[in-house]
Amino acid sequence: MTRGEAAKKREEHEVEFSRIVAFSDGVFAIAITLLVLNLHIPKELHGESVGAALWHERESLLAYGISFAVIGRYWLIHHRLFGEVTGFDSRLLGLNLFYLAWVVLVPFSSEVIGDHGSETGGIVIYAVNLAVVAVLGWVMAADAHRAGLTRLRSEDEREYRYRAFFVALVFTASIPVSFVAPSVAPFLWLALFLDPVERFGVGRAERSTG
Amino acid sequence: MTRGEAAKKREEHEVEFSRIVAFSDGVFAIAITLLVLNLHIPKELHGESVGAALWHERESLLAYGISFAVIGRYWLIHHRLFGEVTGFDSRLLGLNLFYLAWVVLVPFSSEVIGDHGSETGGIVIYAVNLAVVAVLGWVMAADAHRAGLTRLRSEDEREYRYRAFFVALVFTASIPVSFVAPSVAPFLWLALFLDPVERFGVGRAERSTG
């Protein structure tokens, strides 16, 4: 019996399946909302104005914006993947949990880079965390695809892989740069706004809607 | 192919659609609940009574009440909007995420105004945050309406716009006031309890139930 045959069919276990999705959504929603706890203006300002205190928080605010965008994007990808999932087994559930464990770390990394964004160590922690999420997202998609648990066509799966590789590449590339020029490294992340599939047609499937 | 035709139809993707709604609800629910973390009575009171310590927290308690009411109201509006949505595409999802990023900031702004409510800077941060949420809510509604992704009639859309403009106006108007008389500015927000559509019939649609 193959994994695909042994797996629980989604249509026969709709309640159980939607619980997995709801749990994942809950974790994403909480992780993205906890980002706000990294923002603080001290109660005692010692003569400083509130505006000046906000200006001191600019790196944390920037980290909030980037992390919200990145978690949001990962959520959209997760959302699209599970929209195509047709069956699940304990391995997919295990991979999903492992993936979520790295998503939940983002508020921590985001706090670190907000406080230490100009230091190599801060950038490395953040970049490693987000690269791992991208790679694990792809591993989950590829594993489910290979096991016959998705409706993904091979071209779709390839598109996934290219996208995940691109995100992981951007974050990984910033690591060596952070050792040489820590203040430059975060600017590399702007490349994330490019979409290699949309822009260069790399590994493009013919699907029209996404 | 227009955006409306390219978008995923809600009735064909009910599970995916309800995930978007559930994720948004989760973010709203967490943001509204995190407001409580801004309330504290110190463990060590140095001879002060608990009642006196609570009295010192009165501005934070007020901020809690206002922020809870405002997030709650925004949630009701979001709730009503998505009740009329008939399709979704990546642009609506993106706008929704951007909108939520500003909703999640409210616990931060609320902490700031609880601690610095009598200073210009504290009032400006709070007013800007809430005005942006109101405007973005309207942008999302208008954009979805124009793209044919909602069942909203033009009159309903106009009602939306008036309401959002009114909320944004109240918060924006308090900003210049806060430079002249910071202690007066928050009282302007009481105007939010007026509903321009209900009260003055501005841009009123003939709909009977809401």
Add this chain to the structure above:
Amino acid sequence: MTRGEAAKKREEHEVEFSRIVAFSDGVFAIAITLLVLNLHIPKELHGESVGAALWHERESLLAYGISFAVIGRYWLIHHRLFGEVTGFDSRLLGLNLFYLAWVVLVPFSSEVIGDHGSETGGIVIYAVNLAVVAVLGWVMAADAHRAGLTRLRSEDEREYRYRAFFVALVFTASIPVSFVAPSVAPFLWLALFLDPVERFGVGRAERSTG
């Protein structure tokens, strides 16, 4: 047109209705989970053992247990009420939000009583908060019942009222006691384990399952 006729019917707006319920559940779930943030053992113990530090936290642990049980019980009551709701309007939504605003305060009150459980002020804050939740829960049930928005029979509604009054009474009664003998007042709350309807048949409806 009566309120009951003007309200949205639940069966026609199942998605919208389940969003309200899901949002309320989310708020309950987050509020009950945030209780854990009130528990702390310092990182630096200055020679004290971990066990001794836990013993110093005993009042906070007790507050955690009581608050978890009380929020859990309120959730069950909310759960049962909304299981009988057949329609909703903006007034029910508004009351529900106001009710939730007081539920969300419980982690704050719980922290206060954990730190100041032997002082009058700490007990009053906690007792007032929980009495208000009980009363608001009943107001919401009674209002929905009167407007014809529930399937509740009059006997059921009476049962609700007795239960809510009993909980509110227990908490209210502990307030004057806390002025005379603060260390005795919390013991009155043990009376909550009595169920006036089950035990004394006060206002008992003939319903067999609950």
Add this chain to the structure above:
Amino acid sequence: MTRGEAAKKREEHEVEFSRIVAFSDGVFAIAITLLVLNLHIPKELHGESVGAALWHERESLLAYGISFAVIGRYWLIHHRLFGEVTGFDSRLLGLNLFYLAWVVLVPFSSEVIGDHGSETGGIVIYAVNLAVVAVLGWVMAADAHRAGLTRLRSEDEREYRYRAFFVALVFTASIPVSFVAPSVAPFLWLALFLDPVERFGVGRAERSTG
């Protein structure tokens, strides 16, 4: 009338039932996500590098990993149990709430063991918390099974019991060890990666999919 007959049938109260499940999932999702709040790198490092500060957090990171895995596993078990539940009454709801109260304590215990992992007291708190969750999970399953509220066959129930006993045994066994050799005790928990049912066929039901 037996408990099974008096209980509400799941298929007749699908909305109410799914609320219980959604509430439980929410609590699990929040508890697992709050684990990240135990991780911190100070803002002021006094000349220390970020990497060195992360190294000082290694015990907290390890505690994060273990706790995420354990809560995740408990969630999977809860998930599977409620997939087989066919009816519910107030006793099952009460047990579920009591069970969740111990799940929500895990972020606290996890913080304690992250800070005091080499001391007997820290290990005991963590081990007791997780053993209690395992035992309560089994009590809930057994009670529901006995009352005829599940589709579980007796063999499945036996499998449940063996798994829960094994987890509880591992945590309980580490307690005496922690008094003699606190640094060794946590290594016993690696035994959790063994699955007594899969590995040794103890109490194995003939079911093929899990």
